Amino acid sequence: MGADHSPAAPASPRVRRILVATVVPLFVLTVIAALALWPRQGPAPAGGANVPRHQGTVTRVLTEPCPPTPESPAGDDGPCGTVTVAAKQGPDAGRQVETPIPAGPGAPRVEVGDEVILVELTDPADPTVKAYNIAEHQRGTPLIWLVALFAAAIVAFGRWRGLAALGGLVASFAILLGFVLPGIGAGRSPLPVAIVGAALIMFVVLYLTHGISAQTSVAVLGTLGSLVVTGVLGTLATGATHLTGFGSEDATTLSMFQGDVDLHGLLLAGIIIGSLGVLDDVTVTQAATVTELARANPGLSRRQLYRAATRVGRAHIASTVNTIVLAYAGASLPLLLLLVADSRPVGEILTSEFLAQEIVRSAVATLGLIAAVPLTTALAAVVTTAGRRRPDAAAASPAAAPPPPGRDEALEALGGRRPGEPRSTEAAW
Known part of the structure; x- marks a missing residue:
């Protein structure tokens, strides 16, 4: 599945054995934890009639x-x-039915x-x-065409890798919809469910998209370590700021329908799941x-590789941080507009639950x-340089490099004359 990827330099057998001995037990532990946390029954349906x-x-x-x-004597409510x-x-x-024109905030505007x-x-x-009333527009057909265009563009540009990326996307949604959400809805603790679900997504997506190789295994270990760091920091930060998870209207509504959901744990789960996609990148x-x-310079030492790749990572992080902030801002534009219209002091707004x-x-x-960045780069530098010959050992070998050419041979090569040919008069001058 990774045959079309840019071929990575093969790791030494010893390094491959170490990676297998590290990654395989972690994958087995993830599967065991998923089976232990798997919801035995789905969440109870919310009350209310099914219209x-x-x-x-x-x-x-x-x-x-x-x-x-x-309320409106002039009859302007329309x-x-x-x-x-x-x-x-x-x-x-097959029949024609009449409905009132939809009215009110958020009502759809309909045309022929x-x-x-x-x-x-139904009248009770x-x-x-x-x-009958019109609830909303039917969006199924436009969405199908948009998804088809999305998939066709990815496959046309990425070919086999694009097809593998689509498979990884399908697997991600399958794990989210089949394990993470039902597990949290069934009353499981959101934090361990999110960690195990993120680990499952990571294993499936990375190996499916980038192939089974030492390079991918390094990315898997780096992602897993970074997820652990994110979970620990999230626990400490939410505890220090005394966040309850009731910072949005959706969370409050969820607590009314499913009172057994741990909203604080759900907040941590959202941080971990949201970080996974950027961490993979x-x-x-x-x-x-x-x-x-x-590959470009086999003579680079482990430290030189680490320093050079870290410089690339710094540039990547500088742009990614802006991406994260803008993504959250774009998803929270109504909230930001409310903040602009709020008359409270800025310090009070910033420390409120929903903005904090x-x-x-x-x-x-x-x-x-x-x-x-440093975690993955260090692992990659160790794996890449492990088992290769040291430059001093290669230089000491008499067969490692041909003897340097003499002065005459060098001049002959520069003049375009084959060795042994007599020099012309022009060349002699």
Whole structure:
């Protein structure tokens, strides 16, 4: 699966044995821990009636003035009117049904030809009386085309490596949806579930995407060590700042539906899972950098390899830190707008639960990335230089290098004349 990757210099048999003896037990321990933490039953479904949802197509939109109400005597609360929808599913499939025009904050704006989702509402007093409302647009078809374009672009550009990357992405989501989320939802402690899930993702994705080699094994060990550092720092930071995990509306809503979920542990789990993707990038880059430097200049010592690759790592980290902060800022734009409109002092805003949580998340993820560079680079330098001949030993060998050419031979080579040919008159002058 890694045949199309740039070939790395083969490690010595002794180094390969050491890596196998290190990585295989860690993988076995990860699998055993996953089996021990595997949810025996899924989370209990949240209460509430399951409202039927059906697909349909908008065939007509009729707007009309809104009637006056006590809250709005002028009748400006709108839009008002009816929407005719051709139902594709449910008991009225193939018929035209009428719904009110969606109104209110976040209501979808519909036009003729739009694919929508209808919710079927039944009158509790008379189950035979029902009505329909438009819940949202039907996004399945556009999403399928977007995912198909995404996959085609990755495979067209990356070829076999792109196909392996898609397989790794599918495996990541399978582990998240099949193990991590059900395990936390079933009441398991989020932190160990996240650590084991991240380790499983790391093993599968790295070896599937980059092939089974000493270079990949170094990246695996570097990623695993950095995840441990991230988990320890996250535990210390959330404890020192007394974060509870109730820093967002989603967490508060989750606590109402599933009161047994440890939101503090869920915060730590989010930090670890969120750091994994960037950690993979850094550790793979550092391992590959050391390998390529050693291939370009086999005479570099272990210390020289470490220093040169660390300089590359510093540049990489400088750009990655900005990526992490901007990613969190982009996902929290509504929160940042609320902060701008907040009239409290800046110090009080920065130390509040919801913003302190984001600061801790960004800082801990960055510290884990910084730790990944020297750790992975040192491992890669040791593995790359282990077992190779020392330069002094190679120089001492009489067959290692041909004797230096004499003065006449060098002049003949510069003049373009073969050895033994008589020199021309022009050459003599």
